[in-house]
Amino acid sequence: MKAIHLIAPSGASLDVKSPLAGMEWLKSQGIQIENAACVERISERFAGSDQERLAELNQLAQIAPQKLVMAMRGGYGIHRLLPDIEWAAIAKAIQGGLQICGHSDFTAFEMGLLAKTGAITLSGPMLNYDFGRAQDDGQAITPDKFMWQHFLRAIDERKLDCEVTASQSFLGNAASNTLSGMLWGGNLTVLACLIGGAYMPSSAQTQGGILFLEDVNEHPYRIERMLMQLLDAGILANQGAILLGGFSAYRLYDNDRGYSLQSAIEAIRKRLPKSVPILTGLPFGHQADKLTLPVGVTANLSYSPESFTLQAQW
Numbered sequence: 001m002k003a004i005h006l007i008a009p010s011g012a013s014l015d016v017k018s019p020l021a022g023m024e025w026l027k028s029q030g031i032q033i034e035n036a037a038c039v040e041r042i043s044e045r046f047a048g049s050d051q052e053r054l055a056e057l058n059q060l061a062q063i064a065p066q067k068l069v070m071a072m073r074g075g076y077g078i079h080r081l082l083p084d085i086e087w088a089a090i091a092k093a094i095q096g097g098l099q100i101c102g103h104s105d106f107t108a109f110e111m112g113l114l115a116k117t118g119a120i121t122l123s124g125p126m127l128n129y130d131f132g133r134a135q136d137d138g139q140a141i142t143p144d145k146f147m148w149q150h151f152l153r154a155i156d157e158r159k160l161d162c163e164v165t166a167s168q169s170f171l172g173n174a175a176s177n178t179l180s181g182m183l184w185g186g187n188l189t190v191l192a193c194l195i196g197g198a199y200m201p202s203s204a205q206t207q208g209g210i211l212f213l214e215d216v217n218e219h220p221y222r223i224e225r226m227l228m229q230l231l232d233a234g235i236l237a238n239q240g241a242i243l244l245g246g247f248s249a250y251r252l253y254d255n256d257r258g259y260s261l262q263s264a265i266e267a268i269r270k271r272l273p274k275s276v277p278i279l280t281g282l283p284f285g286h287q288a289d290k291l292t293l294p295v296g297v298t299a300n301l302s303y304s305p306e307s308f309t310l311q312a313q314w
Contacts, residue, residue: 001155003067004031006127007056008038008047010105011075013128019072021140022132039072039127046077054081057109061089065097068155073128074104074187082112082199091117099155102126104216104286107186110295112199114184120314123186123212123284124292125151133288144288154292160299160312162291166281168305170265172274181240183299183312185212188247192226195233203238210299210310211236214245214285220256223247224264231271241301242278243310246285279308 004026013019019039026033038056041048048056060069091113094100101122102109110121125131125147133141153159184206185191191213194200215223230236247261269278279301284290291310299312 001068001152002030002032003034005034005063005067005069006036006038006072007060007069008041008072009053009057009081009109010047010071010077011045011073012042012047013039013073017134017138018128018132020132021134022127022130025131025140025143034067045075047072050080053077054084057081058086058089060098060100061086061093063093063098065093067098069098069100071102071106071126073126074102074106076105078105078108079190079193082108085109085112087113087116091119094119094121101292103214103284103290104187105190107190108194108199110186111184111191111194111201114205114296115199115201118205118296120294120296122154122292123295124154125290129286130288130290144290146283146289151292154294158294158314160291160294160310162283162311163307163309164281164283165307168277168279168303168308170269170278170280171303171305172269172272172277174275174277177304178300178302179208179210179240180298180300182206182209183212183293183297183310184209184295185243186214186295188213188215188223188226189218192229195229195235203234206235207238208240209238210241210243210301211239212243212245212282212284212293214282215247216286217249218247219250220247220252220259220261220264223261224267227264227268228271231268236268237273237276239276241303242276243282244278244280245282246287248286277303279303282310
């Protein structure tokens with residue numbers, strides 16, 4: 001990876017220092033940064049007007065295939081742009097070798113592209129949080145080694161290989177502890193908002209798939225409610241397995257009276273067919289130690305009550 005082409009399709013940067021620090025660290029690794037000016041755009045809460053952000057996305061069809069496209073941050077904003085994105089042209093660029101990476105609000109773009117074209121994207125690190133974090137005193141935080149290692153493997157080798165050692169309490173009673181299926185998913189809130197629309201991958205596309213989910217700033221009851229929505233829409237039961245990543249930065253209250261994220265998952269487990277395992281502890285989400293996950297590829301999953309392994313080559 002010699003060059004990263006930045007895009008800012010969602011929210012404006014919450015501060016000036018994060019994108020600058022992120023770019024400086026990447027440059028220190030010998031990586032050229034392109035389209036850096038996008039991090040400075042502001043229009044209301046967005047990183048530029050709808051027209052600016054849409055044009056930037058559609059210009060991806062013209063980016064040289066040896067470059068990586070990376071989103072600055074998430075927030076909200078891509079949903080506004082979905083009807084006018086030139087999906088086929090961007091998919092053609094990806095087929096030519098272009099790689100595009102982001103997560104959080106970027107899930108809307110990845111799901112739309114998958115639904116419309118089947119093209120592969122990367123659900124992984126973004127500029128501000130993953131490369132430009134700082135301590136309270138302003139000192140830069142070195143990017144997470146686990147994240148960087150798996151990011152480079154995805155970009156340079158197009159390979160995912162990760163073993164997670166964590167007790168698994170929601171496996172159900174699947175007939176086998178190994179399966180292959182399309183790896184897909186992302187931010188739970190964004191996915192729930194896409195249900196029933198043209199930018200959600202079809203049940204035929206995702207049948208027997210490996211669905212990964214994460215979220216941030218969402219109380220467990222809201223997580224449960226959105227999972228119930230996916231369940232009632234037939235999406236969860238259509239999967240070969242469900243992988244839960246990080247659900248972070250929420251606060252429990254006195255009136256929860258013991259209700260927790262564990263309780264929310266248990267409620268879903270009771271209604272979900274027992275043949276569909278739910279696995280927890282996937283290192284992915286709004287957290288420093290995240291995998292880079294190839295959205296739309298066939299992945300191999302093996303699991304036990306103590307661990308699971310996720311692998312793919314594309």
